Structure formats: C-alpha cells, structure tokens
Amino acid sequence: MRKTATRLADGREIIYYDEGDSVREEVPDLRDLPPAAPGSELRWDPLRREHVILAAHRQGRTHLPPSDECPLCPSRGDRLTEVPSSTYDVAVFENRFPALSGAEGRCEVVCFSSDHDTSLAELGAGRLRTVVDAWADRTEELSARPEVAQVYVFENRGPEIGVTLHHPHGQIYALPFVTPRTERDLDSARLHRAETGGDLFADILAAESAGPRVVLRNEHWTAFVPEAARWPVEVHVYPHRAVPDLPALDDGERTALAELYGDLLRRMDRLYDTPLPYMSACHQAPVNDPGLRELSRLRFELFSVRRAPGKLKYLAGTESGAGVFSNDVAPETTAQRLREV
Numbered sequence: 001m002r003k004t005a006t007r008l009a010d011g012r013e014i015i016y017y018d019e020g021d022s023v024r025e026e027v028p029d030l031r032d033l034p035p036a037a038p039g040s041e042l043r044w045d046p047l048r049r050e051h052v053i054l055a056a057h058r059q060g061r062t063h064l065p066p067s068d069e070c071p072l073c074p075s076r077g078d079r080l081t082e083v084p085s086s087t088y089d090v091a092v093f094e095n096r097f098p099a100l101s102g103a104e105g106r107c108e109v110v111c112f113s114s115d116h117d118t119s120l121a122e123l124g125a126g127r128l129r130t131v132v133d134a135w136a137d138r139t140e141e142l143s144a145r146p147e148v149a150q151v152y153v154f155e156n157r158g159p160e161i162g163v164t165l166h167h168p169h170g171q172i173y174a175l176p177f178v179t180p181r182t183e184r185d186l187d188s189a190r191l192h193r194a195e196t197g198g199d200l201f202a203d204i205l206a207a208e209s210a211g212p213r214v215v216l217r218n219e220h221w222t223a224f225v226p227e228a229a230r231w232p233v234e235v236h237v238y239p240h241r242a243v244p245d246l247p248a249l250d251d252g253e254r255t256a257l258a259e260l261y262g263d264l265l266r267r268m269d270r271l272y273d274t275p276l277p278y279m280s281a282c283h284q285a286p287v288n289d290p291g292l293r294e295l296s297r298l299r300f301e302l303f304s305v306r307r308a309p310g311k312l313k314y315l316a317g318t319e320s321g322a323g324v325f326s327n328d329v330a331p332e333t334t335a336q337r338l339r340e341v
C-alpha cells in the first residue's frame with residue numbers, strides 16, 4: 001500500500017491509500033472553497049456526566065445529493081468533488097462539515113472505493129485489507145495529536161438510519177474525551193478483574209466461543225451475537241489476541257479481519273431482500289494511558305435497526321427514556337440465521 005498526503009483548496013488534509021506501486025500524480029483542488037466550517041461547542045451534562053457536541057453549522061451539510069453530484073466520487077472533467085484525483089482506491093479527508101474540529105478533535109471521511117454504486121460488503125478481501133490498513137494508519141496518526149483522547153472508527157450504512165451520502169464510506173472521530181460507552185466498558189472490566197482476577201473481554205470471548213451464538217470464526221477472530229443483544233441484528237467481532245487498537249494488529253490479523261468482516265457483511269445483506277441498514281462501531285482503547293490500554297481490547301460491534309422485511313426498530317420510551325432495551329428477536333435465532341444465509 002502506498003500513502004500520499006496532500007491538501008484540499010480550503011486547507012483540509014486528504015490522504016490517498018493506493019494498492020498499486022505506480023506514483024500518484026499530484027492533482028490540485030481547483031475549487032474556490034470558502035474557509036472550513038467553524039468549530040463546534042462541547043457542553044457538559046452534569047447529570048449523565050457526559051459531553052454533548054453542539055454542531056449547529058452542520059444543518060447546512062449536503063443531504064442525499066443525486067449521484068451525479070456526489071461529493072465523494074473522484075473528480076472528472078468539470079465536475080470537481082471532495083476528491084481532486086480522477087481515480088483512487090481508498091481516500092481519507094477531513095470532513096467539510098465536522099462535528100469536531102480545531103482543539104476539540106477532528107472528523108474524517110473514509111471513502112472505501114471510487115465506485116459510487118458498490119458497498120464495503122462487495123469490495124472483496126483485498127480492498128478491505130487496504131481499508132483496515134487505512135483505519136490503523138489514521139488511528140496511529142490521530143492518536144499522536146495532543147488534544148486526542150480516543151479515536152473512534154465507525155460506519156453508518158443505509159438511508160433508513162440517516163446516512164446523508166450513498167457513496168460507500170465510513171467516518172473517524174478523533175475525540176478530546178473518552179466516550180461514555182468506553183468509560184462504562186472499562187469500569188466493568190476493572191470490576192471484573194477485581195472480582196475474578198480475569199480479563200473481561202477474554203472471558204466473554206471464551207464463553208461465547210463455546211456457545212450457540214458464534215456466527216463466524218477464523219484463526220485470529222470470532223464473530224458472535226452477544227447473549228444480551230439489544231438489537232434485532234447485532235454481531236460483535238473480537239480478536240483472539242488481546243490488542244488495544246487497530247495499529248497493534250499484525251499482518252496476519254489484519255488479513256484475517258478483512259476476510260471475516262467481508263463475509264459477515266455479505267451475510268447481513270442476505271438476511272432480507274434489500275441490503276441491511278447497519279452501524280458498525282470499532283471500539284479502541286483510549287490513547288496515552290497505559291493502564292486503560294492494558295484493560296481494553298479492540299473490537300467491532302455491528303448492529304441493525306431492521307427487525308423484519310420493511311420494519312425497523314425505533315428507540316421508544318423505554319430505550320430512549322430509560323435506557324432499557326427490549327429485543328423481539330432471540331440472539332440464538334439471529335446467530336443461526338447468519339450462519340445459514
């Protein structure tokens with residue numbers, strides 16, 4: 001893989017991750033762009049002890065443009081997009097409408113392909129491996145920034161869950177705080193260690209590996225539906241080795257992740273007659289804290305709001321109001337369906 005970093009017209013950074021060996025020609029961004037959007041504001045909720053990001057400027061962002069106006073397609077002829085080059089394999093750039101910027105962190109867009117009409121599931125293990133390498137490289141670089149406490153890699157797929165651009169892409173948030181979800185997980189891991197002396201993530205993996213909810217497994221990774229799944233489709237993907245984040249994965253683990261992850265996404269797409277809307281969350285250790293990193297484990301959690309053909313699960317009073325989830329689908333049933341499709 002070859003990496004080329006350059007700048008867009010308004011100063012934002014763009015990084016190309018190319019699979020071939022040919023030298024990338026420098027293509028300038030010829031657009032006349034206004035300065036990058038203003039920063040957002042972080043507010044503190046004293047009851048939940050959590051941050052809320054106020055990003056009012058994002059109301060004006062591009063929303064479901066027709067495919068001939070897609071800002072993530074390569075630039076061709078007179079049609080100039082966010083990606084100045086006429087071709088790319090994987091491209092990462094700073095979001096033009098970031099939820100976080102400046103001293104508060106950074107938001108990046110990861111384009112998985114220059115082909116507007118494909119998806120991560122369809123791209124094959126070779127491209128997925130490039131995506132994994134790009135995720136790891138961005139995590140390493142963003143982790144070194146003084147304002148960053150955690151790097152969160154994620155993908156939203158499908159208009160059903162509010163995706164504003166159809167082009168296959170994911171996002172990365174470099175956050176100035178540790179997410180509430182990670183704080184909670186690490187509290188649990190700490191408590192588990194105090195009570196049992198064991199590693200919570202290793203113990204979950206061992207218990208699930210022996211049970212009926214495994215979906216897929218290879219030498220380095222296991223994908224399973226968790227015992228107390230909250231969502232109609234929910235799959236967790238754990239590495240067998242205790243690693244804190246993506247940069248810590250070795251060559252074999254990265255290739256095995258690309259293979260298993262693609263297989264899993266294709267199975268999820270085969271569950272219903274239309275591609276599954278899903279969210280994928282990559283949980284990584286907080287940076288710069290050896291104690292927390294030792295307690296953490298890299299893992300992916302994928303989930304969908306689709307509970308039946310044409311039907312979505314909405315977060316209602318119990319879930320949104322009280323944080324109490326109810327799931328109409330047995331996790332064992334979901335695991336079996338995913339194994340069989």
Ligand SMILES: [Zn+2]
Binds near residue numbers: 071115167
């Ligand atoms: Zn596109």
